[in-house]
Amino acid sequence: MLNPAHSVVHLTMRFDKTELAVGSGVLYLKDNKTYVVTAWHNISGRHTETLDLLNKNCSIPNNIIVSMDVEIKQGDFVGSTRISITVPLVDNNKTTYFIHPQGYPKVDVVAIPIDLNNVYTMEGKLMSGENINLPIQLKSKQPHGLELNIIHIQDCEFKDYDIGDYSKSLYVSDDIFVIGYPKGITDYTGQPIWKRATIATSPQLGWEQQEQFLVDCASKEGMSGAPAIYYSRDGKINTGNVYYKGSKPITILHGIYVGRLGSTSELEAQIGKVWKRKIIDEIIDNKILDFLSEELILSNSCIKQTINEEWPKENEGYANELLNDKTSYRYYFLNLIMSKINGRANKEKVLELILEYAETLKNGIKQ
Known part of the structure; x- marks a missing residue:
C-alpha cells in the first residue's frame, strides 16, 4: 500500500513567470481521469467570502507549477521520483478548472483536469544557471522500457467494502492528518509535512449548514488545499459497527482542508475548515468552469x-x-x-x- 504523501502535490501559483503564492493539493482519480484538487482561493487568487484579491499587487494566477511524485517502473524495479509541470489556468479565454455549482456560500474547492496523454512542460535550470524547458508526458513508456505512472490518493486508500461505508465513520475527537506544505516548507525530496488535526465539530451535522466540518490543527499558510485523511500505520479502523485490523497501513481521504477561520494570529485558536470528500465528486460530475477573474x-x-x-x-x-x-x-x-x-x-x-x-x-x- 502506497504512502498517501505520494499523492500530495506542492503548488506554486504564478502570473506568467512571477510567483504569487504557494499551496497544497492532492491527485484525485474519478472515471479514469486525473485531477489536482485544491482550494478555490489558491487558484482564483481571491478571498472566498469577500472576493477581494489576495495578492498585494492585485496579481491573479494564470498558471501553476505542480510538483508531484510519479511512480517509475523498469523491469522488476519500482520506485518514485519528483517532477514539476506547468499547468495553465486559462486557455482560449476560458478557465481550465472546475468549481462547485454552489456559489453562495462559496465552496472553496476546485478540481483541475490533468490529461495524462498531454505533453506538459517541465521547467528547470542547468548548472550554468540557464533556464530550460523540457517536454514530458505523465503516463507513458519512455526509452529503455521506463514507465511513468501518476500516484492518486485512491492508489493509497484502504478498500474493503465488506465492512460498510467507512468514509462516514468520523466523529468529534477523532484524529486525522492534514498533509501539505506549511509556508511552502519541504526539502530536496519534495516530501510534504504531516500535521495532526482533531475533529472539532460533527461531520455528520456539517458546519453552517454546509458539507464541511472544523478541525483543531496548528496549520500555517501554504496548507490550503491539502488532503485531510485518516491514517493508521497499524492497519486499524473502527467504523462504529465493525472493528477492523489489517496487515497493511490504512488511508482514507475525508476531505480538503482550506485554511483557518478568522484571524491568522499565532495567539488565535487553531481552528480550520475541511470540505467533505463528496464535494470533490460533485465538482467533477458537474464540470462547471469558473468565471474569468474579470467576469466574476x-x-x-x-x-x-x-x-x-x-x-x-x-x-x-x-x-x-x-x-x-x-x-x-x-x-x-x-x-x-x-x-x-x-x-x-x-x-x-x-x-x-x-x-x-x-x-x-x-x-x-x-x-
Missing part, C-alpha cells in the same frame, strides 16, 4: 436589477422593516439576493445596495 464580479446595475426583481412589492412596509437593524428582515433578504447572484459580489457591498434601495422606496422616490 457582477456590476452594481446587475445586482440592483436582482434586488428589484426579488423585492416583495405586495408588502408596502417591507422597506421600513428591512431598515430596522433590530429585525432579521435585512439578513434574510441579503441571503436571498446572494443566492440569486450565486455569490458573485462582496456581501457587504450587496447589503449597501439593498439598504440604498429600501431608503429610496421609503422616501417615495420612483425607481
